[in-house]
Amino acid sequence: MSLLRVENLVTKYGGIPAIKGISFEVREGEIVALIGANGAGKSTTLMTISGALKPSSGKIIFDGKEIQGMPSHEIANLGIMQCPEGRRLFSSMTVEENLLLGYYSRRREGKPGEAMQRVFKLFPRLEERLHQAAGTLSGGERQMLAIGRALMAKPRLLMLDEPSLGLAPKLVETVLDTIKQIRDEGVTILLVEQNARAALSMADRAYALEVGNITLEGTGQELLHDERVIKAYLGGR
Amino acid sequence: MTTFVQQALNGLTIGMIYALIALGYSMVYGVLKMVNFAHGDLCVLGAMFSLTLLRATGITKGRLNIIEVPLTGTRLVLVLGMVFLGGMLCSTITSLIIERLVYRPLRRASILTVLVSALGVSIALSNAMMLVFGREMKSFPSLLKKQYFTVLGATYSNLQVFIAILTILLLIGLFYLVNKTTLGRCIRAVALDKDMAGLLGINVNRVIVAVFALGASLGAVAGISHAMYYGQTYYLTGYQLMILGWASAVIGGIGDMRGCVIAGLLIGLLEAVGGGYLPILTGGLFGADYRRIFVFLVLIVTLVIKPAGILGKPEVIVKA
Structure with missing residues (x-):
């Protein structure tokens, strides 16, 4: 069953369409990757789903409910969490405070201790840095905190925007492994990546986005071996 | 020496009042990056409204608002509670109406539009107060039966003690709220990054309210x-409070709460001590009426040496 379905979605930036009527779906328990070059509209797509941008037409259906145009805090409370590009941590606040803010949408369900322990199990480093200001963390730790903060909300759909951006190759691998681990714990994942090879190798299904249109779709493996993808995104012959 | 202690004590009292006002400017600036010029008038509105309450309940009588029976014990506590809670409620409701009707529709407008609108609100509010409460200077009772203590030869009144205790309690409460509670974390998150706060499920409008x-x-x-x-x-009076409260907020480092408190106290002290010595030092050429000179001197020096304020961080200013 599809957890998220996007139908003919159009979002404009100052009158100019950044995405031009795209449709795709994410099924429960999947990792779905959106790949594409800079400016293809990947981030715009995520921002529209999370409500940070308003679509000019089209539908976004989450768990059977139309959510397009809803304010972002209401969408977050439905269980969609976004790790936006650039991490967007609250850098003058401590690691703990950032995590607690992630728990905000679940605050009525009791103490955050259990959610916190789950995050520490994935990212033990965060526990060591608990009382440090987020701005003082290293690049890798910041990414862990950004993902950890989103996980505090126990999301049903986790949307990750360029989680590998700016990380050393070895860290990229760790982060991608963690994403698989998160999926295995039952969180559905929508992943946006410029690092197409990494994204496709772990995705169940993937869509290629080109100047606001979806040009290709298939399983991760299919796209990984598709001539056009190799040519356009994998730097192949 | 006695003059100095006396003026310092007086300055601390008025400084605490400035600190409370500066915090209002600073917190609103923190979340909206705008100057709420109407804040000074909202402060006066609280006083005007509680005076109306005192008259309506017959606690004060006549144009001089004299209290005929001195207030003591439970009665005093109840009257003080009514005066402060009533004033707070009135200012808060008015402030929320202004936010909803003026500032919220201008959330994405240019900074100049917002600035001019805030000045407009300030003028409208002070004129509305003139129409509703009258254009004359009004006497306000101190409510407390006057008592004086002697500190190092200087006189300290029970009213000054009361203001000091009240302010300190409020500051402790406010700092606890902002630093330790969920609402406080949300306020700081909204001040740092509204869009991200929204993505985490925080209702940004409610936090701003x-x-x-x-x-x-x-x-x-x-x-x-x-x-x-x-x-x-x-x-x-709101105009005066606006200038001094805003100056304190800027000198302290706009957006920084500790800075506001320090700067508020500093300005109160400078004003009182400076104002006390000015006639002595200039042989009566300049009277205490010129005490504000010191406030603006400090403001100018701060803006030249450290434009972000005593505790402010430069990037906050750049973002504005």
Whole structure:
């Protein structure tokens, strides 16, 4: 069953369409990757789903409910969490405070201790840095905190925007492994990546986005071996 | 020496009032990056409204607002509660109406539009107070039966003690709220990155409303304390409070709460001590009326040496 379905979605930036009527779906328990070059509209797509941008037409259906145009805090409370590009941590606040803010949408369900322990199990480093200001963390730790903060909300759909951006190759691998681990714990994942090879190798299904249109779709493996993808995104012959 | 201690004590009292006002400016600036020029008038509105309550309940009588039976015990506590809570409520409601009708529709407008609108609100509010409460200077009762203590040869009144305790309690409460509670974390998150706060499920508008309510409540306490301390209130007092509160917020580092408190106290001290010595030092050429010179001197020096304020961080100014 599809957890998220996007139908003919159009979002404009100052009158100019950044995405031009795209449709795709994410099924429960999947990792779905959106790949594409800079400016293809990947981030715009995520921002529209999370409500940070308003679509000019089209539908976004989450768990059977139309959510397009809803304010972002209401969408977050439905269980969609976004790790936006650039991490967007609250850098003058401590690691703990950032995590607690992630728990905000679940605050009525009791103490955050259990959610916190789950995050520490994935990212033990965060526990060591608990009382440090987020701005003082290293690049890798910041990414862990950004993902950890989103996980505090126990999301049903986790949307990750360029989680590998700016990380050393070895860290990229760790982060991608963690994403698989998160999926295995039952969180559905929508992943946006410029690092197409990494994204496709772990995705169940993937869509290629080109100047606001979806040009290709298939399983991760299919796209990984598709001539056009190799040519356009994998730097192949 | 006695003059110095006396002026320092007086300065600390008025400085606490400035600190409370500066916090209102600073918190609103923190979340919206705008100057709520109407804040000074909201402070006065609190005082005006509680004076109306005192008259309506017959506690004060006549144009001089004399209390015929001295207030003691439970009665005093109840009257003080009514005066402060009533004033806070009135300022808060007015502030929320202004936020909803003026500032929220201008959330994405240019900074100049917002600035001019805020000045407009300030003028509208002070004129509305003139129409509703009258254009004359009004006497305001101190409510407390006057008692004096001697500190190092200087006189300290029970009203000054009361204002000091009230302010300190409010500051402790406010700092606890902002630093330790969920609402406080949300306020800081909204100040740092509204869009991200929204993505985490925080209702940004509600947080902004909470900040306006907190600012107006603190402002009302400051306005009432000011009226009790000087024994009067006037519909144009808000203009003065705006200048001094805003100057404190800028000198302290706009957006930084500790800075506001330090700068508020500093300005109160400078004003009182400087004003006390000015006639002595200039042989009577300049009277205490010129005490504001010191405030603006410090403001100018701060802006030249450290434009972000005593505790402010430069990037906050750049973002504005």
